[in-house]
Every structure is written in structure tokens, then in C-alpha cells.
């Protein structure tokens with residue numbers, strides 16, 4: 001009953017033209033940028049914050065991005081692939097040996113950006129070493145565009161020198177780290193290691209997606 005009002009706001013800063021859909025009445029959709037034609041791969045690893053990745057995927061889809069979700073085996077114990085399939089309206093990529101012939105190459109070629117959220121300590125270690133023993137870690141090696149990771153873990157894990165060393169290695173390798181926050185953790189502890197909020201991750205991705213040149217190839 002007149003709760004939502006849709007408007008289009010054009011912004012052109014001389015270099016990057018961009019339009020914003022303004023949906024009054026919905027806090028998340030206010031000033032939502034159009035990501036039409038952009039392809040994003042969201043990697044989901046086996047952290048309890050995997051449920052927050054659902055909000056991130058939904059946010060990107062609402063902004064008209066094409067989103068493909070890649071889950072590790074551990075992640076599927078925490079959130080059903082069906083949730084991501086429904087939100088992205090695409091099949092979820094789970095393994096190297098499923099439907100695509102070279103899934104890591106095909107996904108890498110077709111995406112503008114790769115974001116792993118949540119990123120477990122295990123994933124960070126594998127990425128820092130260049131291990132490629134599942135689809136997501138292999139995709140990280142095959143992908144040449146911007147890579148973001150949003151770590152999430154228990155505070156004791158977060159403070160381990162080896163975890164911080166791996167993060168430092170990833171920064172040196174050009175991977176963008178979206179720092180976790182301090183707060184309540186699912187294990188009952190309070191401290192650093194809580195994944196950044198989906199809205200904050202979304203904004204970081206939009207910032208970069210806006211500056212990338214248009215892609216020629218379309219996914220599926």
C-alpha cells in the first residue's frame with residue numbers, strides 16, 4: 001500500500017557511468033547499484049558464517065549481478081546447496097567432477113570477481129600455499145581477476161600466528177582481505193573472527209565491479 005517506490009538515479013562522474021535503483025521503504029535496496037552484466041563467483045567454505053553468504057548472494061542478485069556459488073564439501077554440512085541454488089537461480093558448483101568439463105577454467109574465464117565468504121582457516125592456508133585439491137582452491141589459482149576473502153573463525157584460531165602469516169602471504173599475493181569484526185562468536189566466545197557483515201562485503205565488491213571494464217563473454 002504505497003510502501004515501496006521505485007526510482008532510477010543516473011550518476012556519471014565523467015569516467016564511470018552508473019545507475020542506481022532507489023527502492024524507498026526497503027533499507028537494503030536504497031541506492032542499490034545496478035550490476036547488470038557483471039558475473040560474480042561466491043565461494044563458500046565450511047565456517048558457521050556460511051549462512052550469512054546467503055544474504056550476500058541475495059544482495060548481489062537483487063542488484064542484477066549473475067552469481068555462481070561454489071561450495072566446499074564442509075560448507076554443505078552447514079548450509080544446503082539448495083539455498084544458494086534458489087537465491088542465485090543457478091546450479092551450485094560443488095566438485096571438480098560434476099557437470100562442467102573443466103569447471104575451474106570455465107568459471108575463472110567467465111567471472112569478473114571472486115569472493116570467498118566465509119573463508120575458513122583451512123581455506124586461507126590452502127590459498128596461501130597454492131594448494132588445489134578441490135574446486136574452490138583450484139579456481140583461486142585459475143582466476144586472474146580480483147579475489148576477495150572474508151575470513152571467519154573462532155578468536156583463538158584467528159590469533160594463531162600461522163593464520164596471520166597465511167593472511168599476510170595472501171595480502172602480498174594481491175588478494176583483498178575483508179577483515180573480520182570483533183563480537184559474539186558462535187562458539188560462545190567474544191572476540192575477533194566474526195565475518196564482516198554481508199552488506200559491507202557487498203559494498204567492497206561493488207566498489208571494484210564499478211571500475212572494471214565491461215566483459216565480452218557472458219556466463220551460461
Ligand SMILES: Cc1cc2nc3c(=O)[nH]c(=O)nc-3n(C[C@H](O)[C@H](O)[C@H](O)COP(=O)(O)O)c2cc1C
Pocket residue numbers: 044045046047048049072073074075119120121122123152153154157
Ligand atoms: C559447526 C562448525 C563450525 C565451524 N566453523 C568454522 C569457522 O567459522 N571457521 C573455520 O575456520 N573453521 C570452522 N569449522 C571447521 C571447518 O569446517 C574445517 O576446518 C573444514 O575442514 C574446513 O573445510 P573447507 O575449508 O574446505 O571448507 C567449523 C566446523 C564446524 C563443525
